[in-house]
Every structure is written in C-alpha cells, then in structure tokens.
Amino acid sequence: MRETGLESALPALAPATISGAMTLIDLANPSRFLSLAGRILPWLAALTVLVLAVGLYQSATAPDDYQQGATVKIMFIHVPNAWLSMFVWGVMSVAALGTLVWRHPLADVAAKTAAPIGAAFTFLALLTGSLWGRPMWGTYWEWDARLTSVLILFLMYLGLMALWRAVEDPSRAARAAAVLTLVGAINIPIIKFSVDWWNTLHQPASVIRMGGSTLDRAFLIPLLVMAIGFTLLFLTLHIAAMRNEILRRRVRTLQMLQASKSA
Amino acid sequence: MTLGPYASFIIMSYVAVATVVAALIIWVIADYRSQKARLRDLEAAGAVRRSGRSAVDVK
Numbered sequence: 165m166r167e168t169g170l171e172s173a174l175p176a177l178a179p180a181t182i183s184g185a186m187t188l189i190d191l192a193n194p195s196r197f198l199s200l201a202g203r204i205l206p207w208l209a210a211l212t213v214l215v216l217a218v219g220l221y222q223s224a225t226a227p228d229d230y231q232q233g234a235t236v237k238i239m240f241i242h243v244p245n246a247w248l249s250m251f252v253w254g255v256m257s258v259a260a261l262g263t264l265v266w267r268h269p270l271a272d273v274a275a276k277t278a279a280p281i282g283a284a285f286t287f288l289a290l291l292t293g294s295l296w297g298r299p300m301w302g303t304y305w306e307w308d309a310r311l312t313s314v315l316i317l318f319l320m321y322l323g324l325m326a327l328w329r330a331v332e333d334p335s336r337a338a339r340a341a342a343v344l345t346l347v348g349a350i351n352i353p354i355i356k357f358s359v360d361w362w363n364t365l366h367q368p369a370s371v372i373r374m375g376g377s378t379l380d381r382a383f384l385i386p387l388l389v390m391a392i393g394f395t396l397l398f399l400t401l402h403i404a405a406m407r408n409e410i411l412r413r414r415v416r417t418l419q420m421l422q423a424s425k426s427a
Numbered sequence: 428m429t430l431g432p433y434a435s436f437i438i439m440s441y442v443a444v445a446t447v448v449a450a451l452i453i454w455v456i457a458d459y460r461s462q463k464a465r466l467r468d469l470e471a472a473g474a475v476r477r478s479g480r481s482a483v484d485v486k
Binding site: 195284408412 | 454
C-alpha cells in the first residue's frame with residue numbers, strides 16, 4: 165500500500181477500513197475513475213443485458229393475475245422504475261453530502277449525471293402507472309398522495325437539471341444543486357409512506373413491508389429480477405455518463421487554458 | 428401468450444420503456460463520442476493539459 169500519511173493519522177482503524185478509505189481516495193482521482201470505468205463498463209453492460217433478458221422472459225411467461233389478468237405484466241416494468249426514481253434521488257443525496265461535507269472531487273459529477281437518468285425513470289414510472297391505472301382504476305390520473313408526490317419528484321429532477329444548465333461554473337452549480345437535492349430528499353419518505361399516511365387510490369406496499377411480501381412467487385421472482393436488471397442498467401448508464409462529464413470538464417479546462425494563452 | 432382485452436396498454440407500456448431506455452443509451456454513447464472528438468480537436472490545435480498527458484486517452 166502506498167504511504168500517504170492516512171495510516172499513521174488513523175492508527176485505531178482496522179486495515180480493512182483503511183483499505184476502503186484508500187479505495188475511495190483512489191476513485192477520487194478522475195483519471196483513475198476513467199480507467200476503472202473503461203474496464204468495468206463492458207462487463208456491467210453485458211450483465212445488465214443478461215439479467216434484463218431473463219427478467220423479460222420471466223415477465224412474458226408469468227401467469228395472469230386472477231383480478232388484473234395480463235395487465236399485471238405492466239407491474240414488472242412499473243415497479244422497478246418507481247423504485248429507481250427514489251433510489252436515484254438517494255444516490256444524488258449521498259453525492260450532495262459528498263460535495264458539501266467531504267468535497268469529494270467526483271461527488272458533483274455523480275449528482276449531475278444521475279439527474280437526467282433519474283428523471284427518465286420517474287417519467288416511466290408515471291407513464292406506466294398511468295397506463296396501468298386506466299384499465300384497472302378507470303382513470304389515467306388521480307390527484308392522490310402517491311401520484312402527486314411522484315409528480316413533484318419528477319418536477320424536482322427537471323428543476324435540478326435546469327439549475328445545472330443555468331450556472332456555468334460547475335463548482336458553484338454543484339453547491340446550489342447539493343443543497344436543493346438534500347432539501348428535496350424530504351420528498352422520498354413522503355412518497356414511500358404516502359400510501360400509509362393518507363387514503364390513496366394507489367395500493368399500499370406489497371413487496372417491501374413488515375411481515376414480508378404479499379406477492380405470489382410467480383410474480384415476485386420476475387419482479388425482483390427486473391428490479392435487479394434495471395438497477396444494473398442505472399449503474400451502467402451512470403458510470404458511462406460520469407465518464408462523459410469528466411471528459412466534458414477536460415474540454416472546458418483545455419478551452420480555458422487555450423483562451424488564457426491567446427489572451 | 429395472450430394479453431387479453433387490455434393488450435394495447437401493456438404493449439404501449441413496454442414500448443415506452445424500450446424507447447426511453449434506448450434514448451438514454453444513445454445519449455450516453457453519442458455524448459462520449461462528441462466529448463472525445465472535441466478533446467482530439469483541442470489537442471490537434473495545440474492544447475495541452477497541465478500534467479502534459481493526453482486528455483483523450485482514458486485507458
């Protein structure tokens with residue numbers, strides 16, 4: 165292990181903890197991140213395709229629900245997108261802490277690049293939910309607590325993307341976006357518990373709940389495989405988008421260096 | 428596999444997801460190529476990083 169002074173500064177920490185901290189410090193170097201991303205992206209993309217293919221096959225061959233009929237198949241894509249809409253905001257919140265507290269060089273890169281992907285998943289959760297709602301509830305939309313709080317989440321994603329575009333200096337935009345992200349994180353438990361706190365048309369939690377899932381295994385397994393597949397898809401897209409953002413900042417730096425030389 | 432009376436809703440859902448996911452993948456790949464091309468152009472025009480290393484080589 166390289167001698168950086170961290171080991172002597174933290175003598176009480178176990179070697180594994182120091183090793184974990186070293187990995188984080190190593191990853192803070194954009195060049196190392198680019199190198200790592202280049203190596204893992206093809207494998208991650210292949211794994212994503214494989215898991216999603218298995219999930220789609222299981223979704224196609226799953227039996228019809230006794231009440232919903234074949235419409236239950238929408239659940240296999242709606243629920244993973246709905247989970248990811250909240251998960252991505254969680255990732256952005258951790259990245260926001262990384263920007264404000266630890267000043268990790270890649271934290272704002274992670275937050276900025278997660279926003280459009282999270283917005284896409286949230287849009288899909290709203291759209292597929294609406295397409296499920298029409299035949300099952302008799303309406304595309306209802307202003308109930310769950311649907312409205314997810315719509316607010318979608319608008320917050322768009323607001324963050326607009327903020328990133330409005331401020332030219334990435335470090336200044338990062339701090340403002342980090343504060344907004346942490347304030348917006350209040351909406352995540354509201355979305356999760358909205359079906360318990362208020363009387364909503366949306367059904368209560370049936371997978372992640374006290375007392376275990378109420379779903380039959382015939383639906384639960386394809387749903388979990390699809391959820392893993394979509395999570396892998398997010399990781400693949402996010403790492404690729406982070407790589408792009410690092411390159412974009414290199415372009416900006418080189419342009420500024422060139423401009424200062426010619427001035 | 429029969430999709431029943433609401434087949435159009437099921438098919439529209441899967442098509443929408445496939446379209447948006449494809450758009451995300453195309454966006455990421457196109458952006459990567461665009462940034463690499465911009466870096467190559469800048470290096471060809473004589474721009475050099477402070478470290479002196481190539482900005483295009485990400486391996």
